[in-house]
Amino acid sequence: MSQLICKNLLVGYEGKAILDPLNFEIHAGGYLCVVGENGAGKSTLMKTLLGLQQPISGQIEMGDGLRRNEIGYLPQQTIVQRDFPASVQEIVLSGCQSRCGLRPFYSREEKQLAQDAMHKMQIGSLAKRCYRELSGGQQQRVLLARALCATRKMLLLDEPVSGLDPKATTEMYHLIEKLNQQEGITVLMISHDIQAAVCYASHILHVGETIFFGTREAYLQSPQGRLFAAGKGGAK
Structure with a gap:
C-alpha cells in the first residue's frame, strides 16, 4: 500500500x-x-x-x-545543534512531543518508547551523558532515536x-x-x-x-x- x-x-x-x-x-x-x-x-x-x-x-x-505528525524526521545538523546542552535521554524523549497533545508531561508509555528507541540505536548506556560531549556518530544515533519516537x-x-x-x-x-x-x-x-x-x-x-x-x-x-x-x- x-x-x-x-x-x-x-x-x-x-x-x-x-x-x-x-x-x-x-x-x-x-x-x-x-x-x-x-x-x-x-x-x-x-x-x-x-x-x-x-x-x-x-x-x-x-x-x-x-499522518504528517507521525513521520519521524532527522534533519541535517547545524553547529549550534551539535553543542546542545541536554542529556541523551532528554533529547530522545523530546521526540514524543507530538504524542503528548496538551499534556505537560510524558507518560510511562512514552518514556518506555524512548528507552526502546535508545536500545535499538545501541545508545542505552549513554542516556545520562550530555549530548554535546558525544562523537558525531553517537549524536546521529541520538537524533535517529528521537525520530523513532515520533513514528512507527x-x-x-x-x-x-x-x-x-x-x-x-x-x-x-x-x-x-x-x-x-x-x-x-x-x-x-x-x-x-x-x-x-x-x-x-x-x-x-x-x-x-x-x-x-x-x-x-x-x-x-x-x-x-x-x-x-x-x-x-x-x-x-
Missing part, C-alpha cells in the same frame, strides 16, 4: 519552482533515496513533504493511515551520514537498513552517496536538470544512473 504519493508536485520558493513536476510514490516498507546535484532541490522537497513549506502546485497524498511508519532522513567518519557511516547505514528490513519502517533518505543509495534503497528519485523515479535496477540502466555510478555526476 502506498504511504506517500506525489502528483505533479512543484516545489520552490516565493512562487518560483526549482524543479520540474515530480511524480512518485513510496509504498509501506519501501526505501527511497533522493539523489542529485547540490542545490537541485532535495532539501526543499523534504521540507515540503513535511509540511514545513507549501508546494507551489500539485498534490501530496498520504495513505496507510499515515516512516522516517525522513536528510543526509544522515554527513560529516561522519567511514566506520560511523557504515554503522549508521546498517542501523537504518535494520529499521527498514526488520521493523518495517518506510525510509525516505536524501543522500549524496550514490553508491550507498544503490546498495540499500529499493527505489531512487533523481532530481536536477532531469528527473528519474524507479527501482534501483532501472536507475542503474538509466542515463542518470550510468553517469552517477561512474562517479562523473557529483551526486551531492
